[in-house]
Amino acid sequence: MSTHIGAAPGAVAPHVLMPGDPLRARWVAETFLEDVTCYNEVRGMLGYTGTWRGERISVQGSGMGQPSLAIYATELFTDYDVRSIVRIGSCGALVEKVGLRDVILATGACTDSGMNRLRFHGLDYAPVADFGLLRAAYDAAQARDDVTTWTGLILSGDQFYSPRPELVEPMTDHGVLAVEMEASALYTLAARHERRALAICTVSDHLVTGEETTALERQETFPAMVEIALAAVTA
Ligand SMILES: O=P(O)(O)O[C@H]1O[C@H](CO)[C@@H](O)[C@H]1O
Numbered sequence: 001m002s003t004h005i006g007a008a009p010g011a012v013a014p015h016v017l018m019p020g021d022p023l024r025a026r027w028v029a030e031t032f033l034e035d036v037t038c039y040n041e042v043r044g045m046l047g048y049t050g051t052w053r054g055e056r057i058s059v060q061g062s063g064m065g066q067p068s069l070a071i072y073a074t075e076l077f078t079d080y081d082v083r084s085i086v087r088i089g090s091c092g093a094l095v096e097k098v099g100l101r102d103v104i105l106a107t108g109a110c111t112d113s114g115m116n117r118l119r120f121h122g123l124d125y126a127p128v129a130d131f132g133l134l135r136a137a138y139d140a141a142q143a144r145d146d147v148t149t150w151t152g153l154i155l156s157g158d159q160f161y162s163p164r165p166e167l168v169e170p171m172t173d174h175g176v177l178a179v180e181m182e183a184s185a186l187y188t189l190a191a192r193h194e195r196r197a198l199a200i201c202t203v204s205d206h207l208v209t210g211e212e213t214t215a216l217e218r219q220e221t222f223p224a225m226v227e228i229a230l231a232a233v234t235a
């Protein structure tokens with residue numbers, strides 16, 4: 001057991017898919033994995049281990065925001081020796097060319113968070129994806145014709161309801177495609193612990209057009225993203 005994960009040693013697989021929503025974790029486990037066991041219910045932050053095409057895979061909710069993800073990612077790396085984490089999240093599109101339900105493979109994650117400013121004494125660190133995972137996810141995405149995939153930068157914002165929405169503009173002026181709330185911490189922690197990480201996000205809301213998906217869709221759909229993540233992590 002670690003402080004926030006009630007799993008026995010060895011109960012978590014070396015490769016973990018990590019949605020923010022614990023109910024998405026349950027849906028992924030029930031829909032994609034075989035021989036599933038639930039290893040964590042602490043704080044309702046569900047975690048499951050099963051197999052996918054014969055490989056052991058876990059899926060663990062992270063909660064919303066970088067401080068919450070950092071707790072789960074740190075404990076998975078340090079207490080359960082997890083080797084790779086692939087975030088499977090939802091995000092908001094910031095530019096018109098990216099459409100609702102498109103999938104984004106995040107090459108890097110900009111942030112407005114104070115977490116890395118504290119870690120790097122005010123210097124700007126560039127949190128980036130593991131290249132091997134990114135390449136495998138890109139290959140898996142290219143092999144499909146049911147989803148439009150983008151490869152590029154995202155923004156990990158601390159506040160879903162931002163009091164300074166105008167600050168997004170310099171980001172989009174410099175190629176940022178979408179906003180979510182966790183990838184920057186995940187990439188930073190993976191680097192710190194010499195592990196692999198990737199964030200794959202499906203566009204659930206469009207901040208330019210105002211289109212949005214339903215809460216149930218955010219919880220229980222987005223299968224293309226999950227299949228791309230499973231292919232990448234087992235490649
Ligand atoms: O759908 P998840 O993975 O939770 O991701 C996005 O959704 C939440 C906000 O609604 C934030 O966690 C954001 O990053």
Ligand SMILES: O=c1cc[nH]c(=O)[nH]1
Binds near residue numbers: 091093180181204
């Ligand atoms: O608009 C959105 C949608 C999902 N996640 C976010 O952080 N923002």
